[in-house]
Amino acid sequence: MTDQLRTVLDRIADDAGPGTVDPSLWGRARHARRVQRRLRVAAAAAAVVALAGLGLAGTGLVDDEPPAPPVKEQDSDRPAVPSTVFGVPGDGGLDLETDLAVGPASVAIANGTDAFVVTADDGVYHRLRLPGYDAATYDEELRGIALSPDGTQLAYGFQGSESRTGLRVLDLTTGTVWTERLWWPGTDPEGYNLHAWDLQWSPDGRYVGMSAALAWVGNTEHVYLVVEPAARRVAHADVRLSPLLGEASRPPMVSSTGQIAAVIPKQQGLLRVSDVTGRSTLGRRMQHLWGGRFSPDGRWLVMSGRELGPTVDLIRTSAGSEPVTAVLPGKRYPYDAVVDLLAWTGERQVLALVQPGIGPSTASPDADLALVTLDRAPDDAAAGSSLETDVEVLGRVLVGESRSVVSIATDLVSTDASTRDFDAPPFAPGTPSPDAGSGSAGRDGEAGAQESSGGPTVALTTLLWVVGAVGLVVAGVFVASVARRTRHAPSGAGRG
Amino acid sequence: MAPMADEPAFAEFVVARTPALMRTAYLLTRDHHLAEDLVQTALFKAAMQWDRVEGEPEPYVRRILYTENISRWRRRRHIVEAPASHLAEPGAFDADVDLKVSLERALDCLTPKQRTVLVLRYYEDLTESETARVLRIGLGTVKSTHRRALQRLRTMAPHLGELIGAGT
Numbered sequence: 315m316t317d318q319l320r321t322v323l324d325r326i327a328d329d330a331g332p333g334t335v336d337p338s339l340w341g342r343a344r345h346a347r348r349v350q351r352r353l354r355v356a357a358a359a360a361a362v363v364a365l366a367g368l369g370l371a372g373t374g375l376v377d378d379e380p381p382a383p384p385v386k387e388q389d390s391d392r393p394a395v396p397s398t399v400f401g402v403p404g405d406g407g408l409d410l411e412t413d414l415a416v417g418p419a420s421v422a423i424a425n426g427t428d429a430f431v432v433t434a435d436d437g438v439y440h441r442l443r444l445p446g447y448d449a450a451t452y453d454e455e456l457r458g459i460a461l462s463p464d465g466t467q468l469a470y471g472f473q474g475s476e477s478r479t480g481l482r483v484l485d486l487t488t489g490t491v492w493t494e495r496l497w498w499p500g501t502d503p504e505g506y507n508l509h510a511w512d513l514q515w516s517p518d519g520r521y522v523g524m525s526a527a528l529a530w531v532g533n534t535e536h537v538y539l540v541v542e543p544a545a546r547r548v549a550h551a552d553v554r555l556s557p558l559l560g561e562a563s564r565p566p567m568v569s570s571t572g573q574i575a576a577v578i579p580k581q582q583g584l585l586r587v588s589d590v591t592g593r594s595t596l597g598r599r600m601q602h603l604w605g606g607r608f609s610p611d612g613r614w615l616v617m618s619g620r621e622l623g624p625t626v627d628l629i630r631t632s633a634g635s636e637p638v639t640a641v642l643p644g645k646r647y648p649y650d651a652v653v654d655l656l657a658w659t660g661e662r663q664v665l666a667l668v669q670p671g672i673g674p675s676t677a678s679p680d681a682d683l684a685l686v687t688l689d690r691a692p693d694d695a696a697a698g699s700s701l702e703t704d705v706e707v708l709g710r711v712l713v714g715e716s717r718s719v720v721s722i723a724t725d726l727v728s729t730d731a732s733t734r735d736f737d738a739p740p741f742a743p744g745t746p747s748p749d750a751g752s753g754s755a756g757r758d759g760e761a762g763a764q765e766s767s768g769g770p771t772v773a774l775t776t777l778l779w780v781v782g783a784v785g786l787v788v789a790g791v792f793v794a795s796v797a798r799r800t801r802h803a804p805s806g807a808g809r810g
Numbered sequence: 811m812a813p814m815a816d817e818p819a820f821a822e823f824v825v826a827r828t829p830a831l832m833r834t835a836y837l838l839t840r841d842h843h844l845a846e847d848l849v850q851t852a853l854f855k856a857a858m859q860w861d862r863v864e865g866e867p868e869p870y871v872r873r874i875l876y877t878e879n880i881s882r883w884r885r886r887r888h889i890v891e892a893p894a895s896h897l898a899e900p901g902a903f904d905a906d907v908d909l910k911v912s913l914e915r916a917l918d919c920l921t922p923k924q925r926t927v928l929v930l931r932y933y934e935d936l937t938e939s940e941t942a943r944v945l946r947i948g949l950g951t952v953k954s955t956h957r958r959a960l961q962r963l964r965t966m967a968p969h970l971g972e973l974i975g976a977g978t
Contacts, residue, residue, distance in 0.1 A: 319913075320932050322909055322913050323933045325910045327933070330832045330836035331832065332828070332829050333828050333831070333832035333846050333849055334846065335824050335828055335850060343853075343858045344858070
């Protein structure tokens with residue numbers, strides 16, 4: 315078997331052709347290497363200066379405690395999204411739960427190993443045994459789960475026995491699961507099963523839009539579907555949106571009226587919006603855009619690309635006019651950002667996960683849960699114009715190396731634009747082991763027994779903290795200047 | 811071999827080994843342009859670390875090639891893998907066509923991860939343990955990916971049974 319297979323593979327490889335390599339590749343790579351080194355040196359310098367300043371503050375020169383971080387005023391009983399969401403590494407050391415009635419959730423997480431939800435009342439992470447959920451199918455960024463805006467329902471793609479596939483919706487309050495088998499429109503349900511992914515709830519939580527592809531031909535054939543869980547039906551299927559061969563499919567967007575929209579690489583990046591009758595209502599070339607969200611009234615789409623960029627686009631769905639561009643604040647995101655749009659929370663406000671750029675071509679894996687406010691409503695902006703934005707960071711999503719994908723119950727954030735501090739889960743980096751609890755209590759006791767000497771020592775502490783902070787700022791400015799100088803340098807192979 | 815920090819050594823490596831890298835990349839991607847892109851990316855990353863490469867650089871470059879192929883698919887969601895053998899049914903590939911063509915079509919139906927494991931096992935002749943080490947994944951993952959890949963090949967092209975084994 316091995317020899318014969320190798321021989322045939324050899325014959326296939328004969329078709330490869332010689333291949334060409336960009337002559338400037340060496341120069342570009344070495345340039346990138348130099349930039350990388352400078353950034354590392356600068357970061358190390360920043361750390362040293364900061365640690366020196368802060369370390370002095372922590373010595374016996376002073377005996378008062380450093381100032382505590384400001385505590386947000388919050389309603390401790392209110393269901394909310396945690397101010398810090400942690401990606402889950404592996405199974406997170408959590409028990410697999412078969413009672414799925416865990417209650418409304420604020421966050422759902424998939425990491426290629428399992429599916430998790432964070433309950434909205436207490437911020438506790440639950441590892442769920444979802445019937446038919448094949449975590450490996452939805453590894454990495456293939457979004458196989460989506461939490462409804464109100465956090466009560468979890469939609470996920472399933473693969474059951476006898477290769478049956480489709481969509482399931484779990485009611486997190488009752489633990490009941492509703493199943494909608496999916497197959498290629500107009501064909502035999504036994505032979506043309508569809509895998510679903512890139513699930514997205516409409517702003518009002520009525521519809522679930524998704525990409526789907528035939529399960530057994532390497533996802534060649536592609537369809538966009540809209541399912542209405544409450545009515546137990548497939549509301550709309552659009553088979554015209556298949557991506558170009560070799561191109562990634564782009565996630566669909568679904569409106570509260572069941573419209574579905576997607577950028578179609580095969581048609582030169584045509585943005586198509588079609589309603590539940592299949593009537594196409596918009597066609598405009600938006601090759602640079604990846605996905606986004608409908609506004610609650612369905613009149614606007616906010617969309618972003620997949621690479622680092624300084625803007626998001628606002629597109630009126632009723633006309634093929636030029637999009638309005640919203641520019642992210644450069645001070646907060648000097649190296650641009652990758653923006654994953656979550657929901658409109660007002661006429662001028664959009665909730666998003668924003669991964670800041672940390673270099674000319676690299677985004678942080680961690681994201682800000684950010685409220686982006688436009689300087690005016692898109693209805694008041696001329697086609698093709700630019701809007702300034704202000705960003706309020708409501709929380710952080712710390713994915714790290716966990717490869718987690720998160721889905722957020724946006725209603726919980728949009729009602730009062732806030733998050734809530736919960737205890738960190740046991741797998742969170744830096745979380746003390748259970749044994750450390752008594753130590754913590756002891757420290758509290760000691761702290762209570764201590765008395766601040768006040769007066770000059772407080773002034774000295776403040777001075778040292780300032781030294782540390784200034785060191786950080788100076789080093790940060792240096793990092794920024796180095797990176798800015800190299801910002802337009804060619805980067806990344808394979809583009810040459 | 812002493813560390814090679816110079817451009818001529820890199821250029822020499824590129825000239826000598828690009829055709830072989832292209833062959834592997836073509837098997838991994840099944841597309842000329844993607845293969846060229848993949849090779850360039852691997853060479854770019856290798857060039858960045860060239861002064862730190864100890865010994866022969868080719869294993870290092872190849873490791874980048876394999877892992878980049880998988881991670882690139884993950885990053886860009888390369889859902890669409892197959893050429894337009896539209897709506898081919900399982901077992902539909904004609905038993906009379908050339909084995910090479912049949913295998914090409916069947917390979918197109920695999921995920922990049924499955925294809926990478928098969929290429930490493932049968933083209934590069936690595937053991938399962940070596941494959942796991944190169945891809946930096948678990949041995950169990952290699953075994954299951956390998957098994958699923960062969961299962962899919964058998965489903966798509968049963969007449970390749972002799973080539974890929976009857977399987978279990």
